[in-house]
Amino acid sequence: MNCEWREKTGLYVDGELEPAAQQAFAGHLQACSDCSAAVLEQQELKKAVRLAGKRFSAPPELYANVRKQMRPRAGAGMWWKLGSVAAGLVIIAALGISWFSRSSGRNATIAQLVDQHVAMTATNNLDVVSGNQHTVKPWYQGKVPFTFNVPNLAADSPFKLIGGKLVYVEQKPGAELVYQAGLHKISVFIFQAGDHASRQPAWNHDSSFSVSSWTAGGRQCYLVTDASQDEAGQLVTLFQEANRS
Amino acid sequence: MAATVVTRGDVSGLDNKDFEKLAVPLLDGLYNFACWLSGDPDEARDLVQETFLKSLRGFASFREGTNFRAWMFRILRNTFLTSRTGLERRNTRQEDEEGFEDSAVTQETPELALIRRADTELVQAAIAQLAPAFQEVILLADMEEMKYQEIADALDIPIGTVMSRLARARRQVRGHIVTVLGEKKIAGAKR
Numbered sequence: 001m002n003c004e005w006r007e008k009t010g011l012y013v014d015g016e017l018e019p020a021a022q023q024a025f026a027g028h029l030q031a032c033s034d035c036s037a038a039v040l041e042q043q044e045l046k047k048a049v050r051l052a053g054k055r056f057s058a059p060p061e062l063y064a065n066v067r068k069q070m071r072p073r074a075g076a077g078m079w080w081k082l083g084s085v086a087a088g089l090v091i092i093a094a095l096g097i098s099w100f101s102r103s104s105g106r107n108a109t110i111a112q113l114v115d116q117h118v119a120m121t122a123t124n125n126l127d128v129v130s131g132n133q134h135t136v137k138p139w140y141q142g143k144v145p146f147t148f149n150v151p152n153l154a155a156d157s158p159f160k161l162i163g164g165k166l167v168y169v170e171q172k173p174g175a176e177l178v179y180q181a182g183l184h185k186i187s188v189f190i191f192q193a194g195d196h197a198s199r200q201p202a203w204n205h206d207s208s209f210s211v212s213s214w215t216a217g218g219r220q221c222y223l224v225t226d227a228s229q230d231e232a233g234q235l236v237t238l239f240q241e242a243n244r245s
Numbered sequence: 246m247a248a249t250v251v252t253r254g255d256v257s258g259l260d261n262k263d264f265e266k267l268a269v270p271l272l273d274g275l276y277n278f279a280c281w282l283s284g285d286p287d288e289a290r291d292l293v294q295e296t297f298l299k300s301l302r303g304f305a306s307f308r309e310g311t312n313f314r315a316w317m318f319r320i321l322r323n324t325f326l327t328s329r330t331g332l333e334r335r336n337t338r339q340e341d342e343e344g345f346e347d348s349a350v351t352q353e354t355p356e357l358a359l360i361r362r363a364d365t366e367l368v369q370a371a372i373a374q375l376a377p378a379f380q381e382v383i384l385l386a387d388m389e390e391m392k393y394q395e396i397a398d399a400l401d402i403p404i405g406t407v408m409s410r411l412a413r414a415r416r417q418v419r420g421h422i423v424t425v426l427g428e429k430k431i432a433g434a435k436r
Binding site: 010014040041042048049050051063065069071141142 | 293294297371386388
């Protein structure tokens with residue numbers, strides 16, 4: 001291949017050519033199949049590296065530590081002047097703000113997960129379509145930075161595995177496993193947790209969907225569905241049992 | 246992410262809050278880069294914390310017109326290079342770069358189908374086998390989507406070196422993918 005433009009494909013793909021040259025190159029691609037094949041290949045490679053390179057997510061405690069570093073505590077003397085009553089008020093306010101920010105952060109995550117569930121039910125767009133847990137689980141290998149077990153469902157189980165999706169919520173990769181329960185769909189989301197603490201399922205009914213969140217074995221799990229809490233609760237239990245370490 | 250260039254207007258009266266606003270969005274990318282550099286999440290955590298401490302202290306001397314993201318990555322990388330792992334890496338792996346041979350696979354044979362078939366794990370392995378000097382350039386260019394000049398600022402190397410390292414890094418990654426998947430294809434055909 002002796003095309004004089006050929007050596008500029010990297011610059012073009014990286015958007016490093018001057019605007020006029022970038023435009024001229026785009027025009028050239030219409031006529032030159034060799035260069036357009038090379039550009040396509042480089043774009044694919046760039047995309048593959050971008051996806052594979054984003055391998056590690058900063059743990060929440062690192063954010064907390066860094067924020068702490070940036071906000072040095074106020075001088076101790078000031079607190080003496082404020083007196084005990086004022087200090088008490090400040091503490092109550094701080095607790096309130098901390099509760100509010102934690103809870104609004106949590107609500108934002110839940111809102112994103114509900115959106116994700118609704119989008120999935122509307123489009124039925126799954127990355128892996130299978131009712132076999134031995135097909136669905138290995139599909140996530142290398143795609144999410146953690147492992148998990150998919151419950152083994154009894155033949156008469158009210159739940160039926162449909163498949164799974166790779167999702168990104170707050171820039172973190174996670175697994176969305178989709179189940180059918182009668183006419184309802186259930187999404188179970190699994191992400192890497194910030195710590196190894198265990199938290200029992202807590203239900204949220206802020207939206208018209210039932211959302212349960214629990215943490216176990218370093219995994220943060222959520223269940224989102226329009227099925228009843230009693231019914232969905234059984235699936236939460238199955239997941240807890242399958243992932244008991 | 247677009248380059249964050251702090252202009253004169255921004256610099257006047259910059260305080261911790263401004264720093265936080267500029268720096269915290271970079272934390273995840275810095276941590277990911279630190280993990281690739283050090284190969285150890287705990288060390289990466291320490292590196293990021295040290296980077297934030299150093300950059301916060303140095304923020305007062307931060308010069309207008311400087312690219313903030315490149316400046317942060319530069320501090321992180323310099324912190325790493327002076328750490329124990331960084332020093333070991335410089336001593337033991339520098340030769341890799343000097344004696345680095347290009348893959349026999351050239352860009353003249355498009356292997357688009359193979360690249361599309363490559364899963365994340367294979368691409369990660371391809372990035373991991375790169376010599377550090379090539380690895381950091383390709384990660385900053387493709388993952389952080391930095392411009393060549395920004396990479397040159399972050400790594401403190403000439404822009405021409407950025408371009409040549411990037412081209413070689415890509416040839417290596419591509420070569421690794423094509424070799425592994427090509428061998429699988431041949432093995433499959435023999436069976």
